[in-house]
Amino acid sequence: MSRVVLAGADEDLILRVKQAADGDVTVLPPGRLPGDPARLFEQLHDGELPDVLVIGPSASPDAVLTLAARLDIQTPGISVVLITEASQQMWQAAMRSGIRDLLPPSANVPEIRDAVDRASQAATGRRRVLRPVTETERYTGRVITIASPKGGVGKTTVSTNLAIGLTAAAPQSTVLVDLDVQFGDCASALGLVPEYTLPDAVRGPASEDTMVLKTFLTQHPSGLYAVCGAESPAAGDTVRGEDVTRLLASLAREFRYVVVDTAPGLSEQTLAALDRATDVVMLSSMDVPGVRGLRKELDVLRELCMIPAGRHVVMNFADPKGGLSVRDVETTIGTGVDVVLPRSSGVPASTNQGVPLLQSGSKRDPMVKELRRLVSRFAATPLMQPGRYRAKHRAAS
Ligand SMILES: Nc1ncnc2c1ncn2[C@@H]1O[C@H](COP(=O)(O)OP(=O)(O)O)[C@@H](O)[C@H]1O
Ligand SMILES: [Mg+2]
Known part of the structure; x- marks a missing residue:
């Protein structure tokens, strides 16, 4: 089972993500999404890092892109899934920032589950490959x-x-x-x-x-x-x-x-x-x-x-x-x-x-x-x- 952290979501999306991830979801309190991964993870009280970070439509696109780009470099073992109404331009920017998947706000539970599973597998794979490098460099x-x-x-x-x-x-x-x-x-x-x-x-x-x-x-x-x-x-x-x-x-x-x-x-x-x-x-x-x-x-x-x-x-x-x-x-x-x-x-x-x-x-x-x-x-x-x-x-x- 993958560990999911959810930010920028309303009640309805929280429910769908929880169903999709079989309950192991930490929901971050509403508010501005920090651009710095360390600040984001400070909000996780048990200190455990997630496999997948799901970001909902209430987060500002700028903050999402900054955070995703930094996560991509600092913690490649975490995949980001973005749920938002995205323009062609946003799609491109998201992919460049290393966002793993993009879903529309109307995505249903099976669609979210598929995206989270794929993202989690990618995170696990990258973590395995990256471990020797991170020992010395990160x-x-x-x-x-x-x-x-x-x-x-x-x-x-x-x-x-x-x-x-x-x-x-x-x-x-x-x-x-x-x-x-x-x-x-x-x-x-x-x-x-x-x-x-x-x-x-x-x-x-x-x-x-x-x-x-x-x-x-x-x-x-x-x-x-x-x-x-x-x-x-x-x-x-x-x-x-x-x-x-x-x-x-x-x-x-x-x-x-x-x-x-x-x-x-x-x-x-x-x-x-x-x-x-x-x-x-x-x-x-x-x-x-x-x-x-x-x-x-x-x-x-x-x-x-x-x-x-x-x-x-x-x-x-x-x-x-x-x-x-x-x-x-x-x-x-x-x-x-x-x-x-x-x-x-x-x-x-x-x-x-x-x-x-x-x-x-x-x-x-x-x-x-x-x-x-x-x-x-x-x-x-x-x-x-x-x-x-x-x-x-x-x-x-
Ligand atoms: N500014 C200070 N004023 C009064 N007592 C102090 C002050 N700084 C440290 N102490 C006391 O001095 C003792 C030694 O301090 P400690 O921090 O254990 O030193 P160290 O770890 O360097 O051996 C402790 O009992 C501490 O309460
Ligand atoms: Mg001492």
């Missing part, structure tokens, strides 16, 4: 790795809040991966009790099929997905750099944002996460040892050509009485500071309760404001391919 999401030379500087605080903030900005868009393989505590910071953890996500069936991998994720009530850390340091140690590379690549095909929390320093797993990253958030506490450590880590990463162009320097535990200014920090590390997080008594309480500050904190709290500023650096800027980032960086260095 890498669309933004991978944001949070790293720091030292522990206790707020990586988990920042990654959990960033992930919650991105989920609030774009529902179902984000997965958080706890790569602090030995002592990961994202689950605790989010109040989650995971059924599966990192080692399960990189072994066995989950490592072979993205659809299966999604069933190994833990869901937070906010709609955020998470790969939580291993139950024991020994279990975490079994996760290799290449496992991380494969996991992040799979997740980036399914999610707009993959937020990666890491252990202090440059472990094999963290280097793999940096290699896959479109963005790095380099974090340090605002004190002399922390800032010196940050400088050294930035130097090493620069030498290895492993700083993605999306680079965000964040200072935590800023304290006006600390005697260190942002200017001092910038001089030491040789680059700008992007966000400064104040020391805040609300943070330890939120860590202990397992409720990130962006979920519970007051909008006027200075820490909440700065965390939102960090979120908006990602939520407000368009996606770019990691390849392009890397190429630019190499050219510049």
Whole structure:
């Protein structure tokens, strides 16, 4: 049975499509059809991609053509069937955009069933053929790795809040991966009790099929997905750099944002996460040892050509009485500071309760404001391919 998503249809058409597809139809709420596939699929609450997208006559032709053309490139494993009164011109444009079939609004149930079946078979066939290519090439999401030379500087605080903030900005868009393989505590910071953890996500069936991998994720009530850390340091140690590379690549095909929390320093797993990253958030506490450590880590990463162009320097535990200014920090590390997080008594309480500050904190709290500023650096800027980032960086260095 094929999975069908229906958009732009009235009650009468919804009934016919449901009969034609034997009930497995997700009907999108009425409203403007987004031109961006990711935005369309965000509206699917179970996160499962369809085989066939059926679009009815209420969607605007322009939006339909834009969306279909993008789907054709980004997710060729999904076929589009358009039900509309079409002129000769529209027929041509539809075919050029990769729309699989066109039916008139008066189409009856058997006609719709035939079209959906044909489209579904085409989707399945293309998915089978395309799989080897997509493994390496269809890498669309933004991978944001949070790293720091030292522990206790707020990586988990920042990654959990960033992930919650991105989920609030774009529902179902984000997965958080706890790569602090030995002592990961994202689950605790989010109040989650995971059924599966990192080692399960990189072994066995989950490592072979993205659809299966999604069933190994833990869901937070906010709609955020998470790969939580291993139950024991020994279990975490079994996760290799290449496992991380494969996991992040799979997740980036399914999610707009993959937020990666890491252990202090440059472990094999963290280097793999940096290699896959479109963005790095380099974090340090605002004190002399922390800032010196940050400088050294930035130097090493620069030498290895492993700083993605999306680079965000964040200072935590800023304290006006600390005697260190942002200017001092910038001089030491040789680059700008992007966000400064104040020391805040609300943070330890939120860590202990397992409720990130962006979920519970007051909008006027200075820490909440700065965390939102960090979120908006990602939520407000368009996606770019990691390849392009890397190429630019190499050219510049
Ligand atoms: N800005 C802040 N103000 C006060 N406490 C903070 C702040 N940032 C983090 N913390 C606290 O510091 C501790 C370490 O933070 P955490 O995010 O676990 O660091 P890391 O993941 O880098 O080891 C936690 O108890 C957290 O609540
Ligand atoms: Mg941590």
